[in-house]
Amino acid sequence: MIMPLIKGLQITISHMFKKPVTLQYPTERPDVKPGFRGLHALNVSHDKAKCVACYLCPTVCPAKCITVEAGEDANHDKYAAKYEIDMLRCIFCGYCVEACPVDAIRMTEQFELANYSRADFTYTKDRLLEKK
């Protein structure tokens, strides 16, 4: 009866002398490892989003949270007139990045995505472009 109690205490006490595994967030910041899949960003080249609105990312997305609408620009080229990610549904699988044939989308290290209203979780093209 007393033995398990002592065993338990032993573990507790041993931990008092070990380095804690928890992080004192937000005063302490985590060290984000390469390959981390955070908020998306649309890559830019020649002052324009690289995305050519090929619709592969919305097609591959298992959460169906990407909305793309293609447009035709003055040079008759295809571009994303609308590019939106519903971050509430995104599961951060990274398939969109993998599917993109033109390296137009990446995932950043940004993980602090809390917000006050549902609408704010809709990341429009402008918001996704901001972080270069």
Place this chain on the structure above:
Amino acid sequence: MVNLTIDGKQVAVEKDATIYDAAKACGIKIPILCHDKKLHPFGGCRMCLVEVEQMKGRLIPSCTTPVTEGMIVQTTTDEIVKARKLVLELLLLKHPIDCPVCDAAGDCDLQNLTYEYKVNMNRFVDEKFNHEIDYENPLIERDMNRCIHCGKCARICDEIVSYGAYTFINRGIEAKMGTEFDGPLNCEFCGSCVSVCPVGALNSRPFKFKARWWALQKTKSVCSYCGTGCQLTLGSKDGKVLTTIYDENQGFHNGQLCTRGRFGYQFVNSDKRLTAPLIRKNGKLQEATWEEALAEVTSRLSAGKSDPASVAALATPRLTNEELFLFEKLFRGTVGTDNIDHSAGFAHEALTKGAVASFGVAASPAEIADVQKSKLLLVVKSDAYETHPVIGFEINLGVKRKGIALRIVSDKKGKLTRLPGAKTTVHAPGSEVALFNALCKSVIDQGLAVEGVAGLDALKAAVADASAEKAGVTAEEIAALAKDFASAEKALIILPIGQGYPGHNAALANAAANLAILTGQVGKEGAGLLIMGEKNNSQGAVDMGIYPKGTGLNAAAILDGCANGNVKTLFVAGENPVVSYPNRKKVEKALENVEFMVVSDLFLTETAAMADVVLPACSFAEKSGTFTSLGRRVQNVRKAIPAVGLAKSDFEILNAISQALGGAGYNNQGEVFTEIAATVPAYKGLTQACLKDEGAVYPVALSAKLVPVAAKAAAPAAGKLALVTGSALYHCGTMSRFGEGPMYVCPDAYAELNVADAAALKIGEGDQVTVTSGTGAVQVAVKVGKRVPQGVVFSPYHFGEGSVNTITDGSEVTYVTVAKK
């Protein structure tokens, strides 16, 4: 039958089959790029190479090699795969490979094969093509950098469409699929080339970048323009119809469509669609709720029940059979009026009166399949091509592939008259009946009439004074035509009818039927008379009895009734009499005068704008039901998208009114079809489920008899031109005006003049002229050409502005003067 072995499987096929056909027949797929089942073998791409035991040492293209007895074929060996990979590598050498922005991606044969054969590197290097891309054309975008030189576009345009817009230009690596003088494409825009292009070299411009092929919801339905009843697959996404998808296995026409079917679908999601009911308050149409609108309509109709003769109803033959059946039941049954009609009073008399008198049924004795089975086609008016272009393709194919003789009797020339071996008899405008009577007389005189047909003596007497001169043609022409027709093994008369052809009435149907009956060209396959109703469900409207049967008023009389106050309540389901009926002023006056008019339509048409209550209706893409096309084929129409705005289908509208008036009510349109199958004799035993994708042709029991008709004496007015109306190729009725495609290529009303007349009047192409008749005057632009003979003016009737019906009065020919504005 020839026996051969393919990949170890024994097959027996017809002796004119190719190895490719034989493999297909036993379920073995050989990859192809340049082959198309509808076209002649070409053998240009070498994708379909196979190995034949008896021809060892080289690989054989399976799509051009006929089978021989005992052949042993291998379709996939390492060597073959290597050869096919080489073909692909060479094709990809100069190909831009811009799949991410190419609309063909997902439905591209080159892309699919590249993936299937794992061509992920290329042994060769070369510069990419740098051809200029045609962005100017409003309907077809041509990017010849992506072209793989399969030649399908040129072949389909030549073999089936008979237009011949493309040909290869230059040689070797410079070779390119080009147009006339490498200039802009200016053709009839049927889109056939776009549909068969295996890659993204030819694209539909209106659909450009709209959606990916794989994201489209595909719904099989039936075209809602003309009476041909082409089947089509609607590609929709997010509640919008975005395109029509080509399916080479659909319908008798193998997925071929005309410009209206292919590029005219945008009316469905046009931003001009009505989305809420409108009620006239203080003289202005204002938005209202459905409850208000329907209450208004039902109270008027229930008041009308006590005086049914004061109620009249017009329906468009674009509605489904179910809707038309309900329409008939509501007005003839519940309200108790016989004043119901569709454009029958003007346009479908050839069926409702003509065919009934001659054959005892209100339908064509022939069906579409008879066109290709015939030995001689006699087409009334070259316009048959404009009104029913895909039937035109059938005629092209029959004439060019099967050597069917083609005879045309017309008041002008046209595309059909240029087909090989076609003989055209150009007669005086409006003299069709006189011409057929002269033909009958000639048949009798030449002793070619079959013995003992009912009514022969009466006909003989009636045509005794018929002569070629009365139709403005030579006696030799008539004699030759009569002889050819009578002595052909199987001869079929093709008669297009519709609102554009006031002369194609019951009398003409009888006159044409007389010729067929007199020569024994009825009651057998490939012969008889094919009456081609104008609209998608013209035949259905006739079958559902949408015309006055007893003492009721027909469409023309209904309008007179509106004008003189006898008709007080008018219900219009989808018709647009203001533009499409003759004598616009008179129609407008009548509609202004009627006490209460309800219009249900997709758009605020010229007619709807005059109504007291306007109900927003659904297009064919928003509802299910059946259409009956010309040649009596009943086909399933399927809902592809939800209703636009607050629109309701005419079924829902009529059902609600019917229930409110204490009439029949149904839970869904399917129940109505069950009732149709039980009460309309021709539809007996049909169910929507058994119609499946291909539909069913209902049978007719003919009792043919000769019906003598007298030709009206033509009274040409000196110094005037004869105006004949009709359809423009890009339009059908007044609905196509709301489709972007047709409006890009043919946006405005026009009048077509002969070069000689134009020169005499000092009028040039594109000039604005005033055309004046006894009824009124209208201003339109002029087209000058050699299609119409001297003394004749042609003008299509579809347009609201410069509407030719402003100056017509319903007679076959309107005599007009034309003067520069």
